[in-house]
Amino acid sequence: MDKQQKTRSRSATRPSTKRGANPAASSHKKGHGGKFVTAINCMDGRVQLPVINWMMQNLSADYVDMITEPGPDKILAEGSAAAQASIKSRVLISVNKHGSDTILMVSHDDCAGNPVTREEHERQLRQCLARIRSWKLPVKKVLGAWIDDTWRVELVEASD
């Protein structure tokens, strides 16, 4: 039997004691207020917050547009043209619609989607950076980062 019976009928939500003004009202911004940046990151759940936090702290970003793939460094360095075009199309949305001025390309330790040595990751990472730069995007920075086994973000290569 896979029919689930509603055994729990929660009686009412907690009584809410509304205090003060709605904070959302005062912090509301028109349109895309705030600074966007772009990360091409792995889908691995362990590297999401480290990248977001690093970019917010080091690039004064308000929002991080996250483009994820399993092992994105391998895909952008050696993947099919279609797979690379898919990443590029998402980067373009971030740059053109959100005004992102910085792209961070990420490789990380213990990557299930691309289980190669750190040296190989870094070789691919540099290829990725060259490819991203070849797109001639209207951005200020294209950065490369390595995330180690303690989930610390380390800049591998930067260019302006």
Ligand SMILES: [Zn+2]
């Ligand atoms: Zn990964």
